[in-house]
Amino acid sequence: MHTSILSWNIRGIRKREKIRAVNQLISSQHPKVILLQETKLEVINGKLVKRLWNLDRAQFSFSPFFGSAGGLLSIWDPDWIQVSQIIVKPRILAIIGFMGVNKLLGGILNVYGPSIDLEKKDFLEEVSSIIKDSGIAWCLGGDWNLFIDPSENIGFSLNQAMIDLFKNFIFEASLLDLSLVGGCFTWCNNRDPPTFVRLDRFLITANFDLAFPNLMQTVLNKSISDHNAICIQSDHLNWGPKPFRFFNHWYNEKGFDNFVISTVKNIKHRNSGVGI
Structure with a gap:
Protein backbone atom coordinates (compact mmCIF):
# COMPACT_ATOMS: atom_id res chain seq x y z
CA MET A 1 0.00 0.00 0.00
CA HIS A 2 1.38 3.39 -1.02
CA THR A 3 2.38 5.47 1.99
CA SER A 4 3.26 9.13 1.83
CA ILE A 5 3.73 11.74 4.56
CA LEU A 6 4.41 15.39 3.70
CA SER A 7 6.04 18.08 5.81
CA TRP A 8 6.24 21.78 4.94
CA ASN A 9 7.10 24.97 6.79
CA ILE A 10 4.53 27.11 5.00
CA ARG A 11 5.50 30.40 6.75
CA GLY A 12 1.91 31.52 7.30
CA ILE A 13 -1.27 30.15 5.85
CA ARG A 14 -3.64 33.12 6.00
CA LYS A 15 -3.22 34.15 2.39
CA ARG A 16 -5.18 32.62 -0.45
CA GLU A 17 -2.06 31.78 -2.45
CA LYS A 18 -0.61 29.80 0.47
CA ILE A 19 -3.82 27.77 0.79
CA ARG A 20 -3.78 27.12 -2.94
CA ALA A 21 -0.14 26.01 -2.81
CA VAL A 22 -0.85 23.46 -0.06
CA ASN A 23 -3.91 22.20 -1.94
CA GLN A 24 -1.86 21.74 -5.11
CA LEU A 25 0.88 19.92 -3.21
CA ILE A 26 -1.63 17.51 -1.69
CA SER A 27 -3.27 16.95 -5.08
CA SER A 28 0.07 16.08 -6.68
CA GLN A 29 1.55 13.93 -3.88
CA HIS A 30 -1.56 12.13 -2.56
CA PRO A 31 -0.35 11.96 1.07
CA LYS A 32 -1.86 10.01 3.94
CA VAL A 33 -0.68 12.66 6.42
CA ILE A 34 0.51 16.24 5.98
CA LEU A 35 2.47 18.17 8.61
CA LEU A 36 2.53 21.97 8.39
CA GLN A 37 4.72 24.28 10.46
CA GLU A 38 4.47 28.03 11.06
CA THR A 39 0.78 28.36 10.23
CA LYS A 40 0.79 31.59 12.30
CA LEU A 41 -2.83 30.88 13.24
CA GLU A 42 -4.31 30.75 16.70
CA VAL A 43 -7.49 28.96 15.60
CA ILE A 44 -7.96 26.44 12.78
CA ASN A 45 -11.35 25.07 11.75
CA GLY A 46 -12.72 22.42 9.45
CA LYS A 47 -13.53 24.95 6.75
CA LEU A 48 -9.86 25.85 6.33
CA VAL A 49 -8.82 22.19 6.38
CA LYS A 50 -11.38 21.49 3.64
CA ARG A 51 -9.78 24.18 1.49
CA LEU A 52 -6.35 22.67 2.07
CA TRP A 53 -7.32 19.03 1.53
CA ASN A 54 -10.44 18.33 -0.45
CA LEU A 55 -11.21 15.15 1.46
CA ASP A 56 -14.54 15.04 3.28
CA ARG A 57 -13.31 12.57 5.89
CA ALA A 58 -9.97 14.30 6.59
CA GLN A 59 -9.27 14.81 10.27
CA PHE A 60 -6.90 17.31 11.85
CA SER A 61 -5.33 18.67 15.00
CA PHE A 62 -3.34 21.84 15.60
CA SER A 63 -1.09 23.62 18.03
CA PRO A 64 -1.74 27.40 18.00
CA PHE A 65 0.95 29.91 17.17
CA PHE A 66 2.95 31.60 19.91
CA GLY A 67 4.47 35.07 19.84
CA SER A 68 4.76 36.22 16.24
CA ALA A 69 5.50 32.81 14.74
CA GLY A 70 4.87 29.11 15.13
CA GLY A 71 1.70 27.12 14.89
CA LEU A 72 1.45 23.47 13.83
CA LEU A 73 -1.22 21.69 11.81
CA SER A 74 -1.44 17.94 11.16
CA ILE A 75 -4.08 16.57 8.77
CA TRP A 76 -4.61 12.89 8.09
CA ASP A 77 -6.69 10.37 6.20
CA PRO A 78 -8.55 8.31 8.85
CA ASP A 79 -8.65 5.37 6.46
CA TRP A 80 -4.86 5.16 6.86
CA ILE A 81 -4.42 6.06 10.54
CA GLN A 82 -7.10 5.68 13.21
CA VAL A 83 -5.95 8.21 15.79
CA SER A 84 -6.53 7.34 19.45
CA GLN A 85 -4.33 9.93 21.17
CA ILE A 86 -3.15 13.46 20.40
CA ILE A 87 -0.35 15.32 22.19
CA VAL A 88 -0.31 19.09 21.79
CA LYS A 89 2.58 21.29 22.88
CA PRO A 90 3.82 24.68 21.62
CA ARG A 91 6.45 23.16 19.30
CA ILE A 92 5.24 19.57 19.11
CA LEU A 93 2.08 17.97 17.77
CA ALA A 94 1.84 14.18 17.92
CA ILE A 95 -0.90 11.85 16.71
CA ILE A 96 -0.87 8.21 17.82
CA GLY A 97 -2.96 5.39 16.43
CA PHE A 98 -3.10 2.35 14.17
CA MET A 99 -1.47 2.92 10.79
CA GLY A 100 -1.60 1.28 7.39
CA VAL A 101 -3.16 -1.99 6.30
CA ASN A 102 -1.33 -3.86 9.05
CA LYS A 103 -2.72 -1.51 11.74
CA LEU A 104 0.73 -0.81 13.15
CA LEU A 105 0.57 1.06 16.44
CA GLY A 106 2.62 4.17 15.83
CA GLY A 107 2.90 7.91 16.03
CA ILE A 108 3.44 10.80 13.63
CA LEU A 109 5.17 13.72 15.32
CA ASN A 110 5.09 17.23 13.80
CA VAL A 111 7.87 19.52 15.08
CA TYR A 112 8.93 23.15 14.81
CA GLY A 113 12.26 23.59 16.56
CA PRO A 114 13.35 26.84 18.21
CA SER A 115 15.76 29.13 16.38
CA ILE A 116 17.43 30.19 19.64
CA ASP A 117 20.30 27.86 20.56
CA LEU A 118 19.67 28.08 24.29
CA GLU A 119 16.18 26.59 23.81
CA LYS A 120 17.17 23.66 21.59
CA LYS A 121 18.35 21.27 24.30
CA ASP A 122 15.04 21.52 26.20
CA PHE A 123 13.10 21.10 22.95
CA LEU A 124 14.93 17.88 22.01
CA GLU A 125 14.53 16.54 25.53
CA GLU A 126 10.78 17.15 25.26
CA VAL A 127 10.63 15.26 21.97
CA SER A 128 12.66 12.43 23.49
CA SER A 129 10.35 12.21 26.50
CA ILE A 130 7.41 11.56 24.17
CA ILE A 131 8.96 8.85 22.01
CA LYS A 132 11.42 7.22 24.42
CA ASP A 133 10.42 3.81 25.77
CA SER A 134 6.99 4.14 24.16
CA GLY A 135 7.42 0.82 22.36
CA ILE A 136 5.62 2.06 19.25
CA ALA A 137 6.79 3.02 15.77
CA TRP A 138 7.53 6.69 15.18
CA CYS A 139 7.90 9.03 12.25
CA LEU A 140 9.10 12.52 13.20
CA GLY A 141 8.94 15.28 10.63
CA GLY A 142 9.17 19.03 10.42
CA ASP A 143 11.44 22.04 10.68
CA TRP A 144 14.02 21.20 13.36
CA ASN A 145 16.06 24.39 12.96
CA LEU A 146 19.06 22.09 13.34
CA PHE A 147 21.30 20.12 11.02
CA ILE A 148 23.70 17.25 11.64
CA ASP A 149 26.62 17.84 9.30
CA PRO A 150 28.55 20.87 8.00
CA SER A 151 27.83 19.67 4.45
CA GLU A 152 24.15 20.46 5.07
CA ASN A 153 24.95 24.15 5.23
CA ILE A 154 26.30 26.79 2.86
CA GLY A 155 26.77 30.31 4.15
CA PHE A 156 25.28 29.73 7.60
CA SER A 157 27.38 30.11 10.74
CA LEU A 158 28.44 26.74 12.16
CA ASN A 159 27.84 25.86 15.78
CA GLN A 160 29.48 22.50 16.41
CA ALA A 161 27.84 22.22 19.83
CA MET A 162 24.39 22.35 18.19
CA ILE A 163 25.44 19.81 15.55
CA ASP A 164 26.65 17.44 18.26
CA LEU A 165 23.48 18.03 20.28
CA PHE A 166 21.27 16.99 17.36
CA LYS A 167 23.43 14.00 16.45
CA ASN A 168 23.41 12.78 20.05
CA PHE A 169 19.63 13.12 20.19
CA ILE A 170 19.25 11.00 17.05
CA PHE A 171 21.67 8.40 18.39
CA GLU A 172 20.21 8.16 21.89
CA ALA A 173 16.65 7.98 20.55
CA SER A 174 17.72 5.21 18.09
CA LEU A 175 16.32 7.13 15.14
CA LEU A 176 17.15 6.57 11.48
CA ASP A 177 18.02 9.50 9.24
CA LEU A 178 17.29 8.47 5.66
CA SER A 179 19.27 10.01 2.83
CA LEU A 180 17.61 12.96 1.12
CA VAL A 181 16.78 12.47 -2.56
CA GLY A 182 16.32 15.34 -5.00
CA GLY A 183 18.52 17.94 -3.31
CA CYS A 184 20.80 18.71 -0.37
CA PHE A 185 19.04 21.64 1.31
CA THR A 186 15.51 22.55 2.38
CA TRP A 187 15.78 26.28 3.18
CA CYS A 188 17.21 29.32 1.43
CA ASN A 189 17.20 32.91 2.66
CA ASN A 190 16.74 34.18 -0.94
CA ARG A 191 19.46 36.80 -0.54
CA ASP A 192 22.58 37.62 -2.47
CA PRO A 193 24.73 35.74 -1.70
CA PRO A 194 22.25 33.04 -0.67
CA THR A 195 22.40 30.79 2.38
CA PHE A 196 21.33 27.17 2.03
CA VAL A 197 20.65 24.83 4.97
CA ARG A 198 18.91 21.50 5.51
CA LEU A 199 16.60 22.43 8.39
CA ASP A 200 13.72 20.09 7.53
CA ARG A 201 13.88 16.31 7.77
CA PHE A 202 12.10 13.12 8.72
CA LEU A 203 13.51 10.80 11.37
CA ILE A 204 12.05 7.34 11.91
CA THR A 205 12.38 4.40 14.27
CA ALA A 206 13.56 1.02 13.02
CA ASN A 207 10.13 -0.57 13.46
CA PHE A 208 8.55 2.14 11.30
CA ASP A 209 11.17 1.43 8.63
CA LEU A 210 10.40 -2.29 8.77
CA ALA A 211 6.64 -1.78 8.61
CA PHE A 212 6.76 0.40 5.50
CA PRO A 213 9.22 -1.03 2.95
CA ASN A 214 11.17 0.94 0.36
CA LEU A 215 11.00 4.19 2.31
CA MET A 216 12.52 7.19 0.58
CA GLN A 217 12.89 10.79 1.77
CA THR A 218 12.56 13.40 -0.98
CA VAL A 219 12.91 17.16 -1.16
CA LEU A 220 10.22 18.66 -3.40
CA ASN A 221 10.49 21.69 -5.67
CA LYS A 222 10.42 25.05 -3.93
CA SER A 223 7.07 26.81 -4.12
CA ILE A 224 5.67 29.78 -2.22
CA SER A 225 7.66 29.38 1.01
CA ASP A 226 11.39 29.82 1.61
CA HIS A 227 11.33 26.19 2.79
CA ASN A 228 11.04 23.22 0.45
CA ALA A 229 8.39 20.69 1.30
CA ILE A 230 9.77 17.22 2.02
CA CYS A 231 8.11 13.83 1.65
CA ILE A 232 8.77 10.40 3.09
CA GLN A 233 7.11 7.70 1.05
CA SER A 234 7.08 4.07 0.10
CA ASP A 235 5.22 2.21 -2.56
CA HIS A 236 3.73 -1.23 -2.97
CA LEU A 237 6.31 -2.42 -5.50
CA ASN A 238 8.60 -5.18 -4.29
CA TRP A 239 12.17 -4.25 -5.15
CA GLY A 240 13.58 -7.34 -3.44
CA PRO A 241 15.53 -7.47 -0.18
CA LYS A 242 16.12 -4.10 1.43
CA PRO A 243 19.75 -2.89 1.26
CA PHE A 244 21.76 -2.90 4.45
CA ARG A 245 21.95 0.55 6.01
CA PHE A 246 24.94 1.67 8.03
Whole structure:
Protein backbone atom coordinates (compact mmCIF):
# COMPACT_ATOMS: atom_id res chain seq x y z
CA MET A 1 0.00 0.00 0.00
CA HIS A 2 1.38 3.39 -1.02
CA THR A 3 2.38 5.47 1.99
CA SER A 4 3.26 9.13 1.83
CA ILE A 5 3.73 11.74 4.56
CA LEU A 6 4.41 15.39 3.70
CA SER A 7 6.04 18.08 5.81
CA TRP A 8 6.24 21.78 4.94
CA ASN A 9 7.10 24.97 6.79
CA ILE A 10 4.53 27.11 5.00
CA ARG A 11 5.50 30.40 6.75
CA GLY A 12 1.91 31.52 7.30
CA ILE A 13 -1.27 30.15 5.85
CA ARG A 14 -3.64 33.12 6.00
CA LYS A 15 -3.22 34.15 2.39
CA ARG A 16 -5.18 32.62 -0.45
CA GLU A 17 -2.06 31.78 -2.45
CA LYS A 18 -0.61 29.80 0.47
CA ILE A 19 -3.82 27.77 0.79
CA ARG A 20 -3.78 27.12 -2.94
CA ALA A 21 -0.14 26.01 -2.81
CA VAL A 22 -0.85 23.46 -0.06
CA ASN A 23 -3.91 22.20 -1.94
CA GLN A 24 -1.86 21.74 -5.11
CA LEU A 25 0.88 19.92 -3.21
CA ILE A 26 -1.63 17.51 -1.69
CA SER A 27 -3.27 16.95 -5.08
CA SER A 28 0.07 16.08 -6.68
CA GLN A 29 1.55 13.93 -3.88
CA HIS A 30 -1.56 12.13 -2.56
CA PRO A 31 -0.35 11.96 1.07
CA LYS A 32 -1.86 10.01 3.94
CA VAL A 33 -0.68 12.66 6.42
CA ILE A 34 0.51 16.24 5.98
CA LEU A 35 2.47 18.17 8.61
CA LEU A 36 2.53 21.97 8.39
CA GLN A 37 4.72 24.28 10.46
CA GLU A 38 4.47 28.03 11.06
CA THR A 39 0.78 28.36 10.23
CA LYS A 40 0.79 31.59 12.30
CA LEU A 41 -2.83 30.88 13.24
CA GLU A 42 -4.31 30.75 16.70
CA VAL A 43 -7.49 28.96 15.60
CA ILE A 44 -7.96 26.44 12.78
CA ASN A 45 -11.35 25.07 11.75
CA GLY A 46 -12.72 22.42 9.45
CA LYS A 47 -13.53 24.95 6.75
CA LEU A 48 -9.86 25.85 6.33
CA VAL A 49 -8.82 22.19 6.38
CA LYS A 50 -11.38 21.49 3.64
CA ARG A 51 -9.78 24.18 1.49
CA LEU A 52 -6.35 22.67 2.07
CA TRP A 53 -7.32 19.03 1.53
CA ASN A 54 -10.44 18.33 -0.45
CA LEU A 55 -11.21 15.15 1.46
CA ASP A 56 -14.54 15.04 3.28
CA ARG A 57 -13.31 12.57 5.89
CA ALA A 58 -9.97 14.30 6.59
CA GLN A 59 -9.27 14.81 10.27
CA PHE A 60 -6.90 17.31 11.85
CA SER A 61 -5.33 18.67 15.00
CA PHE A 62 -3.34 21.84 15.60
CA SER A 63 -1.09 23.62 18.03
CA PRO A 64 -1.74 27.40 18.00
CA PHE A 65 0.95 29.91 17.17
CA PHE A 66 2.95 31.60 19.91
CA GLY A 67 4.47 35.07 19.84
CA SER A 68 4.76 36.22 16.24
CA ALA A 69 5.50 32.81 14.74
CA GLY A 70 4.87 29.11 15.13
CA GLY A 71 1.70 27.12 14.89
CA LEU A 72 1.45 23.47 13.83
CA LEU A 73 -1.22 21.69 11.81
CA SER A 74 -1.44 17.94 11.16
CA ILE A 75 -4.08 16.57 8.77
CA TRP A 76 -4.61 12.89 8.09
CA ASP A 77 -6.69 10.37 6.20
CA PRO A 78 -8.55 8.31 8.85
CA ASP A 79 -8.65 5.37 6.46
CA TRP A 80 -4.86 5.16 6.86
CA ILE A 81 -4.42 6.06 10.54
CA GLN A 82 -7.10 5.68 13.21
CA VAL A 83 -5.95 8.21 15.79
CA SER A 84 -6.53 7.34 19.45
CA GLN A 85 -4.33 9.93 21.17
CA ILE A 86 -3.15 13.46 20.40
CA ILE A 87 -0.35 15.32 22.19
CA VAL A 88 -0.31 19.09 21.79
CA LYS A 89 2.58 21.29 22.88
CA PRO A 90 3.82 24.68 21.62
CA ARG A 91 6.45 23.16 19.30
CA ILE A 92 5.24 19.57 19.11
CA LEU A 93 2.08 17.97 17.77
CA ALA A 94 1.84 14.18 17.92
CA ILE A 95 -0.90 11.85 16.71
CA ILE A 96 -0.87 8.21 17.82
CA GLY A 97 -2.96 5.39 16.43
CA PHE A 98 -3.10 2.35 14.17
CA MET A 99 -1.47 2.92 10.79
CA GLY A 100 -1.60 1.28 7.39
CA VAL A 101 -3.16 -1.99 6.30
CA ASN A 102 -1.33 -3.86 9.05
CA LYS A 103 -2.72 -1.51 11.74
CA LEU A 104 0.73 -0.81 13.15
CA LEU A 105 0.57 1.06 16.44
CA GLY A 106 2.62 4.17 15.83
CA GLY A 107 2.90 7.91 16.03
CA ILE A 108 3.44 10.80 13.63
CA LEU A 109 5.17 13.72 15.32
CA ASN A 110 5.09 17.23 13.80
CA VAL A 111 7.87 19.52 15.08
CA TYR A 112 8.93 23.15 14.81
CA GLY A 113 12.26 23.59 16.56
CA PRO A 114 13.35 26.84 18.21
CA SER A 115 15.76 29.13 16.38
CA ILE A 116 17.43 30.19 19.64
CA ASP A 117 20.30 27.86 20.56
CA LEU A 118 19.67 28.08 24.29
CA GLU A 119 16.18 26.59 23.81
CA LYS A 120 17.17 23.66 21.59
CA LYS A 121 18.35 21.27 24.30
CA ASP A 122 15.04 21.52 26.20
CA PHE A 123 13.10 21.10 22.95
CA LEU A 124 14.93 17.88 22.01
CA GLU A 125 14.53 16.54 25.53
CA GLU A 126 10.78 17.15 25.26
CA VAL A 127 10.63 15.26 21.97
CA SER A 128 12.66 12.43 23.49
CA SER A 129 10.35 12.21 26.50
CA ILE A 130 7.41 11.56 24.17
CA ILE A 131 8.96 8.85 22.01
CA LYS A 132 11.42 7.22 24.42
CA ASP A 133 10.42 3.81 25.77
CA SER A 134 6.99 4.14 24.16
CA GLY A 135 7.42 0.82 22.36
CA ILE A 136 5.62 2.06 19.25
CA ALA A 137 6.79 3.02 15.77
CA TRP A 138 7.53 6.69 15.18
CA CYS A 139 7.90 9.03 12.25
CA LEU A 140 9.10 12.52 13.20
CA GLY A 141 8.94 15.28 10.63
CA GLY A 142 9.17 19.03 10.42
CA ASP A 143 11.44 22.04 10.68
CA TRP A 144 14.02 21.20 13.36
CA ASN A 145 16.06 24.39 12.96
CA LEU A 146 19.06 22.09 13.34
CA PHE A 147 21.30 20.12 11.02
CA ILE A 148 23.70 17.25 11.64
CA ASP A 149 26.62 17.84 9.30
CA PRO A 150 28.55 20.87 8.00
CA SER A 151 27.83 19.67 4.45
CA GLU A 152 24.15 20.46 5.07
CA ASN A 153 24.95 24.15 5.23
CA ILE A 154 26.30 26.79 2.86
CA GLY A 155 26.77 30.31 4.15
CA PHE A 156 25.28 29.73 7.60
CA SER A 157 27.38 30.11 10.74
CA LEU A 158 28.44 26.74 12.16
CA ASN A 159 27.84 25.86 15.78
CA GLN A 160 29.48 22.50 16.41
CA ALA A 161 27.84 22.22 19.83
CA MET A 162 24.39 22.35 18.19
CA ILE A 163 25.44 19.81 15.55
CA ASP A 164 26.65 17.44 18.26
CA LEU A 165 23.48 18.03 20.28
CA PHE A 166 21.27 16.99 17.36
CA LYS A 167 23.43 14.00 16.45
CA ASN A 168 23.41 12.78 20.05
CA PHE A 169 19.63 13.12 20.19
CA ILE A 170 19.25 11.00 17.05
CA PHE A 171 21.67 8.40 18.39
CA GLU A 172 20.21 8.16 21.89
CA ALA A 173 16.65 7.98 20.55
CA SER A 174 17.72 5.21 18.09
CA LEU A 175 16.32 7.13 15.14
CA LEU A 176 17.15 6.57 11.48
CA ASP A 177 18.02 9.50 9.24
CA LEU A 178 17.29 8.47 5.66
CA SER A 179 19.27 10.01 2.83
CA LEU A 180 17.61 12.96 1.12
CA VAL A 181 16.78 12.47 -2.56
CA GLY A 182 16.32 15.34 -5.00
CA GLY A 183 18.52 17.94 -3.31
CA CYS A 184 20.80 18.71 -0.37
CA PHE A 185 19.04 21.64 1.31
CA THR A 186 15.51 22.55 2.38
CA TRP A 187 15.78 26.28 3.18
CA CYS A 188 17.21 29.32 1.43
CA ASN A 189 17.20 32.91 2.66
CA ASN A 190 16.74 34.18 -0.94
CA ARG A 191 19.46 36.80 -0.54
CA ASP A 192 22.58 37.62 -2.47
CA PRO A 193 24.73 35.74 -1.70
CA PRO A 194 22.25 33.04 -0.67
CA THR A 195 22.40 30.79 2.38
CA PHE A 196 21.33 27.17 2.03
CA VAL A 197 20.65 24.83 4.97
CA ARG A 198 18.91 21.50 5.51
CA LEU A 199 16.60 22.43 8.39
CA ASP A 200 13.72 20.09 7.53
CA ARG A 201 13.88 16.31 7.77
CA PHE A 202 12.10 13.12 8.72
CA LEU A 203 13.51 10.80 11.37
CA ILE A 204 12.05 7.34 11.91
CA THR A 205 12.38 4.40 14.27
CA ALA A 206 13.56 1.02 13.02
CA ASN A 207 10.13 -0.57 13.46
CA PHE A 208 8.55 2.14 11.30
CA ASP A 209 11.17 1.43 8.63
CA LEU A 210 10.40 -2.29 8.77
CA ALA A 211 6.64 -1.78 8.61
CA PHE A 212 6.76 0.40 5.50
CA PRO A 213 9.22 -1.03 2.95
CA ASN A 214 11.17 0.94 0.36
CA LEU A 215 11.00 4.19 2.31
CA MET A 216 12.52 7.19 0.58
CA GLN A 217 12.89 10.79 1.77
CA THR A 218 12.56 13.40 -0.98
CA VAL A 219 12.91 17.16 -1.16
CA LEU A 220 10.22 18.66 -3.40
CA ASN A 221 10.49 21.69 -5.67
CA LYS A 222 10.42 25.05 -3.93
CA SER A 223 7.07 26.81 -4.12
CA ILE A 224 5.67 29.78 -2.22
CA SER A 225 7.66 29.38 1.01
CA ASP A 226 11.39 29.82 1.61
CA HIS A 227 11.33 26.19 2.79
CA ASN A 228 11.04 23.22 0.45
CA ALA A 229 8.39 20.69 1.30
CA ILE A 230 9.77 17.22 2.02
CA CYS A 231 8.11 13.83 1.65
CA ILE A 232 8.77 10.40 3.09
CA GLN A 233 7.11 7.70 1.05
CA SER A 234 7.08 4.07 0.10
CA ASP A 235 5.22 2.21 -2.56
CA HIS A 236 3.73 -1.23 -2.97
CA LEU A 237 6.31 -2.42 -5.50
CA ASN A 238 8.60 -5.18 -4.29
CA TRP A 239 12.17 -4.25 -5.15
CA GLY A 240 13.58 -7.34 -3.44
CA PRO A 241 15.53 -7.47 -0.18
CA LYS A 242 16.12 -4.10 1.43
CA PRO A 243 19.75 -2.89 1.26
CA PHE A 244 21.76 -2.90 4.45
CA ARG A 245 21.95 0.55 6.01
CA PHE A 246 24.94 1.67 8.03
CA PHE A 247 24.87 4.80 10.18
CA ASN A 248 28.10 6.56 11.16
CA HIS A 249 26.94 7.14 14.74
CA TRP A 250 27.14 3.37 15.31
CA TYR A 251 30.90 3.84 15.61
CA ASN A 252 30.29 5.63 18.91
CA GLU A 253 28.35 2.74 20.42
CA LYS A 254 30.23 1.09 23.29
CA GLY A 255 31.52 -2.33 22.29
CA PHE A 256 30.80 -1.80 18.57
CA ASP A 257 34.27 -2.90 17.39
CA ASN A 258 34.17 -6.11 19.44
CA PHE A 259 30.66 -6.86 18.18
CA VAL A 260 31.76 -6.56 14.53
CA ILE A 261 34.84 -8.71 15.08
CA SER A 262 32.92 -11.46 16.89
CA THR A 263 30.14 -11.42 14.29
CA VAL A 264 32.59 -11.79 11.39
CA LYS A 265 34.33 -14.65 13.20
CA ASN A 266 31.03 -16.46 13.76
CA ILE A 267 30.00 -16.07 10.11
CA LYS A 268 33.36 -17.32 8.86
CA HIS A 269 33.20 -20.26 11.23
CA ARG A 270 29.68 -21.24 10.13
CA ASN A 271 30.49 -20.96 6.43
CA SER A 272 33.83 -22.70 6.37
CA GLY A 273 34.34 -24.28 9.74
CA VAL A 274 37.54 -22.26 10.09
CA GLY A 275 37.95 -19.26 12.40
CA ILE A 276 39.79 -16.10 11.51
